[in-house]
Amino acid sequence: MGLLGGIKKLFGGQDKPERYILDGLTDWHSHVLPGVDDGSPDMEVSLRILDSFGRRGVRDLWLTPHIMEDFPNTTEHLRNRFKELCEAYTGPVQLHLASENMLDGVFAERLKNKDFLPIGRKGDMLLVETSYYTPPTGLDEMLFSIRSAGLTPLLAHPERYRYMDFERYRELSRQGVKMQLNLMSLMGHYGPEAKAKAKWLAKEGMYFCTGSDIHHPAHIPILDMVSPRMATNLQDIASNS
Numbered sequence: 700m701g702l703l704g705g706i707k708k709l710f711g712g713q714d715k716p717e718r719y720i721l722d723g724l725t726d727w728h729s730h731v732l733p734g735v736d737d738g739s740p741d742m743e744v745s746l747r748i749l750d751s752f753g754r755r756g757v758r759d760l761w762l763t764p765h766i767m768e769d770f771p772n773t774t775e776h777l778r779n780r781f782k783e784l785c786e787a788y789t790g791p792v793q794l795h796l797a798s799e800n801m802l803d804g805v806f807a808e809r810l811k812n813k814d815f816l817p818i819g820r821k822g823d824m825l826l827v828e829t830s831y832y833t834p835p836t837g838l839d840e841m842l843f844s845i846r847s848a849g850l851t852p853l854l855a856h857p858e859r860y861r862y863m864d865f866e867r868y869r870e871l872s873r874q875g876v877k878m879q880l881n882l883m884s885l886m887g888h889y890g891p892e893a894k895a896k897a898k899w900l901a902k903e904g905m906y907f908c909t910g911s912d913i914h915h916p917a918h919i920p921i922l923d924m925v926s927p928r929m930a931t932n933l934q935d936i937a938s939n940s
Contacts, residue, residue, distance in 0.1 A: 720882065720925040721911070722756030727818070727879055728763050728799065728826065728855055728910025732780050735772055736765040738914040742787055751919050753790040760792050761818055761910070763826055763855075766809065767801030774798070774816055799855055800827045802835045810844060817850060824877065828855040834862055842876060856881040856912060857905075858896035859889050868905060877907035883921050 730738025733745040752760060762781060766772050781796040788794065797818035800806065809815055818826045825845055829835050845852045857868060857878045872878070883889065884897040900906055911922055 719755040720922055723758055725759040726757055726911050727761050727908040728912045729760055730914045732762045732764045735780055736770045747916055749788050749790055749792055753792050757792050761795045761797050763797050763799040766798045768803050774814055797826055802827055802829050802841050824853045825850045826853045826855055831859050832861055851877055853877045853879055855879050858884045858893045858900055872905050878905050880906045880909045881912045882909055886921055888921055
């Protein structure tokens with residue numbers, strides 16, 4: 700059927716999944732690390748989310764807390780919190796630590812100081828994001844600086860950037876930027892424009908990996924509404940782990 704076929708099936712909808720969309724998948728984007736950003740506020744909530752993910756068959760989960768002006772996390776602080784979470788969690792989900800890095804006014808300094816956490820088994824990618832509404836000054840230059848540092852930019856939820864058009868996505872892809880799909884975009888959770896862009900980017904084969912971008916337990920029922928057929932058709936993307 701292919702990924703696009705799965706997406707077409709998805710929008711037919713069904714109330715109760717025969718199988719969880721997360722079963723067997725690697726989640727590349729989450730805010731489950733407790734008390735560090737706008738995601739899980741404490742250990743109790745984090746463990747509840749991880750328990751739910753474990754029962755849904757999540758194989759690997761990348762914890763990707765924000766590093767940005769609003770959340771000036773240091774890598775040392777995030778590593779300490781990650782250690783605490785790993786000591787408290789005893790379930791089947793394999794946990795990995797990275798960071799979601801805002802391309803903002805202090806990013807260049809963080810990159811220079813290597814105050815970030817790369818993502819991927821080889822540690823050769825950097826999960827990045829921008830404002831949803833306007834591009835940062837010098838976006839192409841910042842992406843070039845990431846590549847010059849020996850890392851591949853992995854753009855979080857590109858379908859949510861309202862200022863990007865289809866040609867801009869093609870240009871970024873030509874530059875070697877990889878892209879990460881937010882599963883809830885396919886459900887229209889972020890609005891019809893993000894949903895339409897997600898469908899187009901999937902059709903064009905531009906997504907490298909998927910993520911829940913989960914911030915709190917209320918997101919889990921939204922993920923459960925995704926058609927189970929998508930679980931199979933997302934395997935090619937999700938296998939990039």
